[in-house]
Amino acid sequence: MADFRPVKRLVVLGATGSIGCQTLDIIRSYPxxxxxxxxxxxRNLPLLTKQVREFRPAMVSFEEEAPFDPGPGHTVTLCSMEEMVADPSVDLVMVGTVGKAGLPATLAALRAGKAVALANKEVLVMAGAIVQETARRYGGTLVPVDSEHSAIWQCLVGEPGNPWPAIRRLILTASGGAFRDMDPDLFPTVTPEQALRHPTWQMGRxxxxxxxxxxxxxxxVIEAHWLFGYGFEQIEVVQHRESILHSMVEFRDGSIKAQLGVPDMRVPLQYALTYPERWPSPAAATDFLKLGSLTFEPVDARRFPCLPLALQAGRSGGTYPAVLSAADEVAVGRFLDGEIRFTDIYDTVAEALDRHSPITMPGLDEILAADATARRFASTRAA
Ligand SMILES: NC(=O)c1ccc[n+]([C@@H]2O[C@H](COP(=O)([O-])OP(=O)(O)OC[C@H]3O[C@@H](n4cnc5c(N)ncnc54)[C@H](OP(=O)(O)O)[C@@H]3O)[C@@H](O)[C@H]2O)c1
Structure with missing residues (x-):
């Protein structure tokens, strides 16, 4: 009898972005x-059209009011992302949108009881409690995608319990980004082009x-708090320049598990799609002899004040993380558009948080209201 090979039916949100294109690369390898x-x-309709003509999905969604030509012999239903993810035919939703864009569809997918591979971390930052509660109530599942969270997940596979009682610490690694060695006095003058040169990962802007x-x-850190259910005091960050060790879990017996590999997002993306199986991947092998050494350093808070700011917002909870995420999204956009300086990103977010009157245990409407106020402030704040 022929081997039964179940086919997984996927929706990819943010298909035209870095996560989306890499997800489609994996799908292309396993037709x-x-x-x-x-x-x-x-908004990238030319690329979306190309993808639709290749993968021939029944449903398509995009932001523009524009006609769509799916190519000869193929018809599609144009719908919203929320309608698409809730379709009964769908097994797993890859959320590769950025910023606030993925929140309604993530909630709709969880309400429909789907598996949701959530790359769009801002969704958990702004509304982690609501996302988790929606998953719990409707039987949806959150699947980690970020390399650090996939690493932690992979370390936890096979450990008893959920939440796992035997854990002392989660340790997230950070490459340090484009400016880990630059004199911080030069930060006010850095350009978007310089900020977009990441030393180890190729990602969206x-x-x-x-x-x-x-x-x-x-x-x-906020994402790990919501995905794995640990307090902020149990989640630490270390700088690791090589981006080979993607994160670690320390257990209460002193044992530490880590997940390693070359920095290639196709590995955690593929694991999110194939869990609990591991399939061959085109990612390069890790050559430890060429690497020589792996280094670990403390994060310099003077150089990176956004990290303690975000941790403070995460610990404070309520509507603060939504303000953090919204103000950052607008400020990063303004920096990329040349309207404000790199250092204004921190100043904008810090001031938005300062001005905010928080609500503890907010509902979705209160989160969206805090988000809107923070966006208004961040988009008009003078540089
Ligand atoms: N890239 C990575 O390696 C990586 C790794 C870990 C986590 N993540 C996380 O994954 C998410 C996506 O990152 P990315 O690097 O893939 O970003 P990206 O390359 O900028 O792609 C973003 C995608 O979202 C779409 N999009 C933007 N605004 C939208 C809206 N309002 N409605 C519908 N679609 C919208 C874009 O569409 P158009 O381009 O067509 O306008 C694009 O397809 C982010 O939250 C990021 O933090 C990314």
């Missing part, structure tokens, strides 16, 4: 194991700038 049920992009400020690592 007999994956089917694309839906693709969602933002916002996360690359967030990596240069280390705001990204602050987001990741």
């Amino acid at each position: 007999d194991r994956f089917e694309v049920a839906g693709l969602a992009g933002g 916002k996360i690359t700038v967030d990596s240069a400020t280390l705001m990204n690592k602050g987001f990741e």
Whole structure:
């Protein structure tokens, strides 16, 4: 009898971005194991059209009001991301949108009981409690995608309990981003081009700038808090320039598990799609003899004030993390557009947090209201 090979039906949100394109690379390598049920992009219609003509999904979503030509012999349903993810045919949703964009669709997918591979970390930063509660109530599953969180997840596979009682610490690694060695006195003058030159990872523009400020690592600590259920005092960050060791878990017997490999997002992305199986991947092998050494250093808070700022917002909870994420999204956009300086990103976010009147245990409406106020402030604050 022929081997039964189940096909997973996927939706990819943010299909035209870095996470989306790499997810489609993996799907392309395993045409007999994956089917694309839906693709969602933002404004890059030429690339989305190309992807739709190749993968022939039944559902398509994009941000523009524009006609869409799926190519000869193929018809598609144009719908919202929320409609697409809730379709009964869908098994797993890859959320590769950026910033606030993925929140409604993530909640819709979880409400429909889907597995949600969540790359779009800002969703957990702004509304982690609501996202987790939605998953719990409707039987949806959150699947880690970020390399650090995938590493922690991989370290926890096989350990008893969830939450895992035997854990002392989660240790996230940080490359240090584009400016880890630059004199901080030069930070006010750095250009978007310089900030976009990440030393180890090729990623979208916002996360690359967030990596240069280390705001990204602050987001990741908040993300780890919600994904794995540990307090902020149990989550630490160390600088690790080589980006080979992706994160570690320390157990209460003193034993530490780490997950290592060359920095290639296709590895954690593929694990999110194939868990609990491991399939061959095109990622390069790790040559330890060529690497020579792996280094670990403390993070310099003077150089990277966005990290302690984000941790403070995370610990304070309530609507603070939503303000953090919203103000950062706007400030990074303004920096990339040449409107404000690199150092204004921190100043903008810090001031938005200072001005905020927090709400503890907020509902979604209160989170969205805090988000909107922070965006208004961040988009008009004078440089
Ligand atoms: N890239 C990585 O290696 C990596 C690693 C770990 C985590 N992440 C996280 O994954 C997320 C995506 O990152 P990325 O690097 O892939 O970003 P990216 O390259 O900028 O891609 C973002 C995607 O989201 C779409 N998009 C933007 N705004 C949208 C909106 N309002 N509605 C619908 N779609 C929208 C974009 O569409 P258009 O381009 O068509 O406008 C694009 O497809 C981020 O949260 C990031 O922190 C990324």
